Amino acid sequence: MMELEYESIRRIVKNTLLKICMAQKGDHFLIKPKQIAIRARLSTKPLVLTLVRHALEEIRQEGLSLPSGERVNIDIWSNSSHGIKYIITFPERIKNKELPKEVVGVVV
Numbered sequence: 001m002m003e004l005e006y007e008s009i010r011r012i013v014k015n016t017l018l019k020i021c022m023a024q025k026g027d028h029f030l031i032k033p034k035q036i037a038i039r040a041r042l043s044t045k046p047l048v049l050t051l052v053r054h055a056l057e058e059i060r061q062e063g064l065s066l067p068s069g070e071r072v073n074i075d076i077w078s079n080s081s082h083g084i085k086y087i088i089t090f091p092e093r094i095k096n097k098e099l100p101k102e103v104v105g106v107v108v
Contacts, residue, residue, distance in 0.1 A: 009042070012042065034083070
């Protein structure tokens with residue numbers, strides 16, 4: 001098996017995350033580091049998943065934007081014994097979302 005350096009894993013994670021984001025039609029989605037590793041065709045061994053999670057944390061702190069210029073927010077959704085889940089949101093899509101006519105004016 002080919003040995004990968006951290007910088008190449010980080011680049012692979014960022015490219016995979018961009019591909020996933022560009023394919024999304026909604027305004028948010030949840031993802032785990034293992035799902036990114038599987039889609040990037042990386043190993044799912046604990047050491048590699050730790051590197052993927054570390055790369056995700058760096059990308060989360062730096063911020064991410066799509067090639068179209070749309071900003072992407074990455075936040076931690078939950079951190080439990082089952083692992084860490086990230087929520088990826090698209091602020092422009094949320095802001096531009098129109099409410100159905102039945103909901104407008106309804107106070108809950």
